[in-house]
Amino acid sequence: MNINTELLHAGVVRDANGATFTPIYQNSAFAQDSAEQLEKIFENKAMGYCYTRVGNPTVTSFENRITKLEGGMASIACSSGMAAIMNAILGIVRSGEEIISSASLYGGTIDLFRDLEEFGIVTHFVKNNDWEAIEAAFNERTRAVFAETIGNPCLDVTDVEKLAEIAHAHHVPLILDNTTATVYLFQGLKHGADIIINSSSKYINGNSNSISGIITYSGKFRFDFDKYEGLSSYKQYGSMAYIAKLRNSFFRDTGACLAPMNAYLNQLGLETLGLRMQRQCDNAYELASWLEQNYPDITVNYPGLAGSLWHEIAKKQFSKGFGGILTLRLGSKERAFRFINALQIPYIISNIGDTKTLVIHPGSTIALHSTQKEREAAGVYEDLVRVSVGIEDVEDLKDDFAQAIAQS
Ligand SMILES: *Cc1c(COP(=O)(O)O)cnc(C)c1O
Numbered sequence: 001m002n003i004n005t006e007l008l009h010a011g012v013v014r015d016a017n018g019a020t021f022t023p024i025y026q027n028s029a030f031a032q033d034s035a036e037q038l039e040k041i042f043e044n045k046a047m048g049y050c051y052t053r054v055g056n057p058t059v060t061s062f063e064n065r066i067t068k069l070e071g072g073m074a075s076i077a078c079s080s081g082m083a084a085i086m087n088a089i090l091g092i093v094r095s096g097e098e099i100i101s102s103a104s105l106y107g108g109t110i111d112l113f114r115d116l117e118e119f120g121i122v123t124h125f126v127k128n129n130d131w132e133a134i135e136a137a138f139n140e141r142t143r144a145v146f147a148e149t150i151g152n153p154c155l156d157v158t159d160v161e162k163l164a165e166i167a168h169a170h171h172v173p174l175i176l177d178n179t180t181a182t183v184y185l186f187q188g189l190k191h192g193a194d195i196i197i198n199s200s201s202k203y204i205n206g207n208s209n210s211i212s213g214i215i216t217y218s219g220k221f222r223f224d225f226d227k228y229e230g231l232s233s234y235k236q237y238g239s240m241a242y243i244a245k246l247r248n249s250f251f252r253d254t255g256a257c258l259a260p261m262n263a264y265l266n267q268l269g270l271e272t273l274g275l276r277m278q279r280q281c282d283n284a285y286e287l288a289s290w291l292e293q294n295y296p297d298i299t300v301n302y303p304g305l306a307g308s309l310w311h312e313i314a315k316k317q318f319s320k321g322f323g324g325i326l327t328l329r330l331g332s333k334e335r336a337f338r339f340i341n342a343l344q345i346p347y348i349i350s351n352i353g354d355t356k357t358l359v360i361h362p363g364s365t366i367a368l369h370s371t372q373k374e375r376e377a378a379g380v381y382e383d384l385v386r387v388s389v390g391i392e393d394v395e396d397l398k399d400d401f402a403q404a405i406a407q408s
Contacts, residue, residue, distance in 0.1 A: 004274040011068035022061035024264045028052050053257045062263040066214050069183045070196050073219025074243045077258040081199025084213030088195055091246045093143045094230050095120030100137045102128040103377035104151035107366040128156050138170050145174045149181040150323050153362050153386040154379030157303050157310040164192025173221045184277040185318045194221040202353030206269040210262035217243050281321025284389040288326045299329040324389045333382040335408050336361050342404035352388035360386050
C-alpha cells in the first residue's frame with residue numbers, strides 16, 4: 001500500500017461494536033476476572049491491561065499504527081516528545097556513558113542533554129554530517145548517536161544512511177528525531193536508523209491539541225548485553241529487549257504515559273497527515289522561492305531551494321517535498337520583531353506543524369537557554385525568524401508577507 005492509504009488503514013482494528021477505530025478508553029485501571037489473571041499481567045505473562053500508566057487500549061492502537069507506518073517492531077507513546085527522547089536515551093545510556101549528537105537540535109533537546117550531565121551522561125555535540133568530527137567523538141563509553149532528520153530550526157538535513165553506517169561500525173544505535181520530516185516524507189528505519197522519535201504534538205496531531213511523543217524501535221539493532229548492561233536483565237526478550245526495558249523501567253516509573261484522549265486525537269490527525277504535509281511542503285516551497293526571488297536583502301533558508309547547503313542530501317532522501325518549515329534572516333533582531341508583529345495571518349507561537357502558519361523568533365524563545373555557541377551551532381541567529389507554513393492559500397500568505405516586509 002502507498003502512504004496515504006496506510007495512514008488510513010495500516011494497523012487499524014475495528015472494535016467489538018464496529019467502531020472504525022479504537023474509542024477513547026478514559027479509564028485509569030482495568031478489572032480482571034481473577035487474582036491469578038492480574039498477577040499474570042503484572043508479570044508480563046499474559047496480554048491485557050492493568051493500569052493506564054503502563055498501557056491503555058486507545059494508546060496501544062496509536063502505537064500500533066505508528067509502528068506499521070514506520071515499519072518498526074514496536075512503539076511506546078509518551079506524554080510529550082521530550083519524554084520520548086528522555087526514555088529512548090535512558091533505556092540504553094547509563095551514568096558514565098556518552099552520546100554523540102548533532103549540534104543542530106531542537107532547543108529543548110539541547111537542554112535535556114545538558115541536564116543529563118548531572119546524572120553522569122555526557123553528550124558530545126558535533127557538526128551535523130561532519131564525518132571526521134563524528135568519528136573522532138567515539139570512544140569506548142559511546143552508547144548512542146542522535147540526530148534530527150531536518151534540524152529544527154537549523155533546517156540542515158542529516159545524511160541518515162551515512163550516519164547510521166558510522167554508528168553501526170561502532171556497534172551503537174542511531175536515534176533519529178523525525179518530527180520535522182515525519183513518516184510521510186521519510187521512513188528513517190528503512191534508511192538505517194534504529195530508533196525513531198516523533199514529537200506527535202506537531203505534524204502528526206496537526207491541530208495543536210495534544211502534547212505527545214512516540215518512540216519506535218526497528219527490532220533489528222543487536223545490543224551487546226555486556227556493553228549495554230542496563231539491558232542485560234531483559235535478555236530473555238531477545239530482539240524485544242530494548243522495548244521490554246523501556247516499558248518496564250523509566251517509562252513506567254516516571255509516569256511518562258500518553259493520555260488516552262490525546263492518543264485518540266493523534267489518530268484523527270494521523271489520517272490526514274499526508275494531505276496536510278504535502279500541502280505544507282508545496283506552500284513552503286512556493287513561499288521560499290518567491291521570497292528568494294523578490295527580496296534579495298532577506299536570506300531565505302529552505303532545503304528545497306537549489307542554493308541550500310542541504311539541497312543535495314534533501315533531494316536524495318525526500319521524494320515528495322522538503323518539509324513545511326523555512327527560516328528568514330532579516331538583518332537585525334529589531335527588523336525580525338517588526339516583521340513578526342506586522343504579519344496578519346500567522347500566529348506568534350512556539351510550535352510547528354499546525355494547519356495554520358506559525359512564526360517565532362527562536363533566539364529569544366526556544367533557544368533562550370542555549371549559550372551563544374550552542375545557538376550558532378543550532379543555526380539560531382539574532383535576526384532569524386522561523387516560519388512553520390500552514391495549509392492556507394499560498395497567495396494570501398504571499399500578500400501578507402509582502403505587506404509585513406514593507407512595514408519592517
Ligand atoms: C517539539 C519538538 C520536540 C519536543 O516535543 P514536545 O512534544 O514539545 O515535548 C522534540 N524534537 C523536535 C524536533 C521538536 O520540534
